[in-house]
Amino acid sequence: MNSHQLFGGWADSARQPVEDARQAFGDVSKQAQRGFQDMSRTARSAVDDMQDAISPYRQSLEDAIVSNPVKAVGVSLAVGVLLGWLIKRS
Template sequence: MGSQSFGGWADSARQPVDTARQALGEAGEAARRGYDDASRQARQAYEQMEDAIGPYRQSLEDAIVSNPVKAVGVSLAVGVLLGWLIKRS
């Protein structure tokens, strides 16, 4: 009789554990779906951004290749300006 009461206690304890395990599994699945959706949206946004800036990027690369000395001068001037602003604040 003692083993039957212990078996009943174990069964009653097992049910909440199984319920919690199932709930965690469902929560994990929902989190995975949310991550997949966010990842897909981020990829789409990145692709749209690449499409939008593609022509500007190509023209910038062409300008740098055709005028390398001017490109270095502009980069140096921007660096000096930023350094001065950072040092000042």
């Protein structure tokens, strides 16, 4: 006994909407994947641009820290105390 005889015609008539839904889901999934890839490329480009823009500043900061390590530790400690005090107040 096949499914058509067992369940009547409703099984065959339900198959097409399920296939249509599966196709639509696949299309939406592909569009979402393309959108994610586009956003990912844009974000990577923005990160690269940002790294290029801050590279000279980063190098000068590293040079200042290397040439004045005691001052760098003092500034770091002062900033930490200030942030701790501000956080404690709120």
